[in-house]
Amino acid sequence: MNYKDILWISHSAISAFTKCPHLYYMEYIYRNPKTGNRIQIVNPYLSLGSAVHETIEELADVPIKKRLKMNLKERFEEVFTSYSGLRGGFVTKTKEENFKKRGLEMVSKVEGSEMLKSPSIKTKTNFPTVDLFKNIKLVGSLDWIEKLPKGGAHIIDFKTGNSRESNGSLQLPIYLILGEENINENVEKTSYWYLQHDNSPVEHKVGELSSYMEKIKEISLSIKQAIDNNNFPCNYPGRCFACGDYSRIFEGEAKMVGTDKKRKKDNFCIFKKTDIMEKIEENNFLDDREKKVLELRMNNSLEIVGKELNLSLEKLEKIGEGVKQKLKDNLSLPELKVIIRELKSNG
Numbered sequence: 398m399n400y401k402d403i404l405w406i407s408h409s410a411i412s413a414f415t416k417c418p419h420l421y422y423m424e425y426i427y428r429n430p431k432t433g434n435r436i437q438i439v440n441p442y443l444s445l446g447s448a449v450h451e452t453i454e455e456l457a458d459v460p461i462k463k464r465l466k467m468n469l470k471e472r473f474e475e476v477f478t479s480y481s482g483l484r485g486g487f488v489t490k491t492k493e494e495n496f497k498k499r500g501l502e503m504v505s506k507v508e509g510s511e512m513l514k515s516p517s518i519k520t521k522t523n524f525p526t527v528d529l530f531k532n533i534k535l536v537g538s539l540d541w542i543e544k545l546p547k548g549g550a551h552i553i554d555f556k557t558g559n560s561r562e563s564n565g566s567l568q569l570p571i572y573l574i575l576g577e578e579n580i581n582e583n584v585e586k587t588s589y590w591y592l593q594h595d596n597s598p599v600e601h602k603v604g605e606l607s608s609y610m611e612k613i614k615e616i617s618l619s620i621k622q623a624i625d626n627n628n629f630p631c632n633y634p635g636r637c638f639a640c641g642d643y644s645r646i647f648e649g650e651a652k653m654v655g656t657d658k659k660r661k662k663d664n665f666c667i668f669k670k671t672d673i674m675e676k677i678e679e680n681n682f683l684d685d686r687e688k689k690v691l692e693l694r695m696n697n698s699l700e701i702v703g704k705e706l707n708l709s710l711e712k713l714e715k716i717g718e719g720v721k722q723k724l725k726d727n728l729s730l731p732e733l734k735v736i737i738r739e740l741k742s743n744g
Contacts, residue, residue: 406620408567411567411616417633418623419630419639420639420643424437426624426629436646436662437665438646438651438666439665441493444484444486448477452472453469457517458519461515461516465509465513474497483652490679504592507592512590518543520579522579525537540554549584551587553588554572554587558593561589567612648734649734650734650735652731654666669735670735676728676732687719693706694743695739699717
């Protein structure tokens with residue numbers, strides 16, 4: 398069977414498709430015409446998660462005595478350098494430092510934990526699979542598998558975000574399905590470790606797998622049908638929180654910041670108003686009056702700004718000319734496009 402002929406179904410793919418079919422299209426089907434690669438938007442949350450996972454997961458191959466002596470905070474700082482700046486979606490240094498601090502706090506919880514003191518188990522392959530249908534396979538990568546003291550396996554999934562998985566989430570059921578087929582131990586326990594909130598893994602019991610498998614198969618067939626018909630409609634055209642950010646790439650409000658050669662993905666950093674305003678504040682190239690004018694103008698018409706600051710339109714336009722020049726001197730073209738779009742929307 399040719400690898401390219403297989404439809405690979407993962408928890409991430411299911412999540413993207415159920416949020417918005419067009420999001421799935423952008424993440425899994427669309428190819429950058431310049432490179433032939435898929436495209437991916439990098440952002441601080443994704444970069445933080447990747448750096449934390451990389452720091453922890455590599456310990457599974459390290460002997461217990463050695464891993465317990467390792468300084469995970471130093472290792473995290475080393476890993477995090479790969480995500481510095483726009484490569485990680487960090488438009489400002491302040492935001493990058495804040496996310497780095499969060500990451501250091503997370504890995505410090507793992508350092509010396511009971512989990513690291515227990516033997517870890519590897520799946521038969523790095524990317525375990527289970528057949529769903531002919532040419533459709535379920536695939537995933539398990540974060541950590543702990544060998545329990547009395548035998549059996551404990552699947553642990555690391556979470557670096559603020560929110561907790563809903564009761565209907567398919568993530569742990571998928572990992573349990575994959576684990577039962579690809580681990581040489583019975584899976585006795587499944588847990589999430591919310592590294593931002595909890596000091597240890599929190600057990601999450603998974604119900605009858607047959608009902609989850611039925612749902613997974615149903616969604617996988619819907620994805621297959623969408624691919625066959627080349628039909629990936631957006632759930633909320635023009636105002637979709639799921640796929641809307643991808644439009645910014647085509648509108649010139651993003652910058653390609655690197656390529657993941659292993660996964661054949663081109664990484665893009667998109668620029669949003671809040672990030673750009675934070676950058677303007679951080680770099681301090683506008684004086685206080687200019688900052689106030691720009692801040693108000695981003696959300697109001699010129700007339701309203703003039704009334705708010707008790708300035709004539711002539712005076713306001715003169716200040717505006719100085720602001721425009723400083724923005725041109727200090728912002729990139731994609732960032733300027735965001736500013737221009739926001740200003741136009743307010744008249």
